[in-house]
Amino acid sequence: MLLACVAGVAFGSIGFATYSIGAFVKPLEAEFGWGRADVQGAILFSMGLGGIAAPLAGMLIDRFGARLIALTGLIGAGLGFLSAAWATSSIWTFYLAYALVACLGAGSGPVSWTRAIAVQFQKSRGLALGLALSGTGVSAIFVPPYVVSLIENFGWRIGFVGLSLLPVAIALPIAYFFFHPRDTAAPRPGVQATQLPGLTALEALRSYRFWVLMLSIIAMYLGITGIIPNLIPALTDRGYSPSAAAAVQSVFGLAVIFGRLLVGWLIDRYWAPAVAAAVLTPPVIACVIFLNDVPYAAYLFAALLAGLAAGAELDLLAFFTARYFGLRSYARTYSLLYAGVAVAAGIGPAAFAYVYEMTGSYNTSFTLAAILFAIGGPCVLTLGRYPTFTHARSAGAAPVDITTGRGKG
Template sequence: MVDVVDNTLIHATDEASLRYPGWRVLIACVIGMIFSSGPMLFGSMGLFVEYFEGEFGWTRGGIMLSLTLNTIATIVAAPICGRLIDRFGARKVLLPSILVFAALWASVPMFTGELGHLYLIISLIGFFTVGTQSISYIRVVSAWFDKKRGLAIGITASGLGLSYMLTPLIVQTVLEYRDWRYAYWTMAAMILLISFPTMYFFIRNGPADAVSTVANPSTPKEKALYGLTLREALQTREFWVISFALLLFSLLLTGFVPHIVPIMTERGLSVKAAAQTASIMGFATFVGRIGVGYLIDRIFAPYVAIVFFASAAGGFLILASGSVGPVAMIAAMMIGLGFGAESDLIGYFVSRYFGLRSFGEIYGYIYGAFLIGAGAGPLLLGIGHDRLGSYISLLTVFSIVAAAGCTLFLLLRPFPNLEGEQVPC
């Protein structure tokens, strides 16, 4: 097996150096995030909606309910996954999750036209593939980086933006030549042939794990980790403020993502042009994740959150005016910047407020709150569209709620100085 860290780099500890072995692990994490189950599912569903409606006669709200069920399953599984990561390490959870994800994704086209079959498969993806999502990758990079943790998390999370940018383009390209079933099979093959080998050869849980892999498997794999237990975290104001704020913004932003293509096609754009708008939003998400990561190493993270989520509120307001063309693309970019802040902030807030001692479990519960919003958002927007026949009023409400939600971050106190952590703010 090819080792991620050779003997000449074992003792490199300077995170600012390009020779620091954590950067190789970081690149692998970006690739893994591109093929994580969340963005691939939410980023592609908007392109499949019309095919499902036309072939099976399902309603848009009924189709989007599958995303809600997926999210419920993920909410149940996330704390379990977090505990497994804390106990066994992210790598041992991540690798089997990728294989299961590829198999389940390839099986989506095999349902027989019953909506319940779609619900079952999408729910199984939610429960058994949490390990392919940010909870694993953010834990890995948080162990490899301290002084540059915000930037590292931002770069890692940018893989989600790349996924939201690339997924619609890949799906639309396949749809131009074959039917929607081949789009699922193509993506499943990419998960199996790109994601799994990269994670197998390059992901290590932390510097000590890399050293033990090269030198001596019996070497202790972790130094003492500092921070709060789950019970202690639950007693803090920050846990509940962060959970509620991210629930709210995931409802708005993740809820919006699978609807961007239908929103644009209702305004006269072709599916191809609408997919390009979705990809532009994905690019802005990519930029937003790196930008947030860079800034939170230098500026108090709650202030950064306010700026990026306010950008999303402005984007919703512009789209609520019925804009199309370049103006709509600017709005999509503004929303993408806000969407780009979410994953960065979860991992960074958890590591800085609560430490790494019970990172996986605490992250799992806050991520569960985040997913409640992510699951409710697409359903509420889909039902609202079915009843109102338009997205205009709904986008206006989204804009107002997003603007009000920014004030929640003012309730967060300065980061505690946890032993063993270098706190920037």
């Protein structure tokens, strides 16, 4: 199950779109004359529409089960990337391809994989989520050199063909054989569906906790995605070589993977909001460091703090959804919250770039990011104690406690 989820997260619709786009900037610029910002604008279509499609995917998952929707989504993501190989001089054909990746591949996003983990694991749910979502780190390591090699040897169109093979040739077979989540959707004829414990999506929307999480998500992802693409330019503006600046970003990437696993292990043992606040708030310090002319080692430390937070946020979102709202409508509830992730991730880079163009400096952007982190980290402390949800599996059966899985008499 974990292997299938890692592959699905790595090579699903969201996993590698951002990490691969940079390799296509110069080839598309040379062939069509598009600006670099124009090419990277495709990510807004991919992430933004992915956020809009996520709630629909969540509804389908709750209705038909995660397996069917995930497998279909992997095929859809492959078709979307394949269509990019036929982009013309009109940039809208390129944007349409990334829109197809988001819409056709919506079922291969984190909603499917995290729902399976949340239902399958209880005692070690946090660590399992961290392992599954570390697929983004796998994608960050593997995809860029793979795409660059294809483009250098065969051209950018074959590069997109190569991308289309990742979800279909790698993730799809692994998911087909190993992704068999415990679904309660579509029961056998004559068998009543088991009702998982928890709130409906509408009940979750009425909870203050939902909106606290949404506030934290939007604040954190606006800050994180604003920093990532601007980190290298900001450091090279201060006189560092591109390789030295890239090394700082590499520390960020390694910290993302480590943060996922560390936070997953901690939230299985300690109150998750406290862990979240301890990890999500320190990027305020990172932004203060980036604002000043300090020794190189300080920038490496700042990248470490920011990377830990970036790695933790998505794991925490899945964990909080399961613990505070239950599993009854997990996919729908998580997908609504994930829409905030996708929209913020799509807006963040463009917003920070716009601020730079207006002010001629990254200082304002880092200041805004510090304010966002100061809001997004501590606010999760208001979530309070974990609620307990119960259900009866069959007539006369003892209720089951969602927090432990043990019967309550």
